[in-house]
Amino acid sequence: MENADGLNPELLVQLVQMKMPFGKYKDVVLCDLPAAYLEWFQRKGFPKGKLGLLLQTMYEIRLNGLEHLLGPLKKR
Template identity: 55%
Template sequence: MKPEDLETLVTRKMPFGKYEGWIIADLPGPYLNWFAREGFPNGEIGQLLQLMHEIDHNGLSDLLTPLRQR
């Protein structure tokens, strides 16, 4: 993970699926859990989803609040 990845979580939109167009940081926990069970996609989007899953799963979503306010 790079520090810039945290900022990307609050700006990048989900490019496909049920929540297409949602900011990755706003994706619901159950959706992130589904990816954790079924497998994350390859590439940058998969890495971002995996990072967001870890943040959400460990109750650290408040870390993103200051980045959202920029």
């Protein structure tokens, strides 16, 4: 379900709940991944599926300075 801006609020909730399932940052919540790691995926290619969509969304949030949108969701 998307809101009027075309953004799926459920994706934002998943960014503050889901943990990275592999690699150097395994078990780190996606919204807490370092910007450099997200930039690496941007260059090399995001994984397929839901994880890739979430990582790409987090990259865009960081790129546009919108991390504050996740603050209220982290406090839940």
